[in-house]
Amino acid sequence: MKNFKSQHFFFFVMLFFFNLSFGQNDNFYTKIQEKKIRGEQYWDSFKLYEEALENAEGSPYANPDFLPGRLYKGKESVSNIMFLRYNGMSDEIEVKPTEGTTQIQTIIKDPEIFAKVGDEMYMYVESENPDENGGYFKIVKDLQVYDLVKKVKITFKEAQFAKTSYDKNTPAQFITETTYFLTDDKGTFYELPNSKAKILKVMAKKKSEVKAFMQKGNIDITKENDLSRLVTYFNSLL
Incomplete structure (x- = not known):
């Protein structure tokens, strides 16, 4: 990867509270942030409700299942196995809730940290300009000069009800937009158009x-x- 800026999950929750560190770098801390909201309140923040979520086509997740993963700093693992999934709507990597709770936890966004979710590797890119590329990118191919990465953006479109007898109802749906980029070791992104x-x-x-x-x-x-x-x-x- 370019230089961009067997214990169970319970141990990682304890890491959040006790500020434990993993890996060989004593100055680096594997971090988890806990959002002080329950799962249903989380979706309320997007103005989405349980009925809409259940009936909508598609998903806000690249993969709805939590998959085994690790965190890396460069090529060095800085965590044990944890269960993760990428939320393309909020652009966050979520951590599986502990037993008996529905509170949502996410990995703190850090450009030095790569997250492996199943077989997929994600990197976080900071951008001060909202018009520039930023957020999580999946590394499709790690190569010697230009890496191939992709940005997945998921939005929610509400259901549309027929206004006349000639129209049809359109169910609510999550819409996925994927954009590919080349990126070099300076962190410059070159969008690959669909042409x-x-x-x-x-x-x-x-x-x-x-x-x-x-x-x-x-x-x-x-x-x-x-x-x-x-x-x-x-x-x-x-």
């Missing part, structure tokens, strides 16, 4: 080679595996 012609502009320094690779390999840039192959090839030319 071959525009991607060639991003990869202009090797335009002819990349164009030939697209044609020969029948690359479909709307498919993540194909896009990953393309970015891997582009890196090999640099």
Whole structure:
């Protein structure tokens, strides 16, 4: 990964209260913040209610299940196994509640900390400008010059009821928007548009080679595996 800025979960909750540290760096603390709200109040903050959540199509989560994961600083693990999931609506990594509670806990956002959720690795990027890229990104491919990362943004669209007999009801739904980027070791992001012609502009320094690779390999840039192959090839030319 670029240089961007077997105990159970109960132990990590204790970590929050006693400020324990893991890993070899004594100055680094693995942190968990506890939101002082219960699960149903959490969704109220988004003006979402239980009935809407149950009937909506889709999910606010990349994966609704909590998966085993760890926290890393660079390539060094700084936590034991914990159960995590990424919330694409709030842009937070949630920690599985302890037995007997519904209080939501999240990992403190820190650009030095990577979170592995199942087989997926997430990094946090700070941005002072709201118009610039910031928040959690999934690392799709870790490469020598440009990494391939993606930003998942999930929004909620309320149900629409038919106004006439010719119209149809539209159920409430969570809408997922995915954007891919190249990023270098300086933390610069280059958006990869959903167009071959525009991607060639991003990869202009090797335009002819990349164009030939697209044609020969029948690359479909709307498919993540194909896009990953393309970015891997582009890196090999640099």
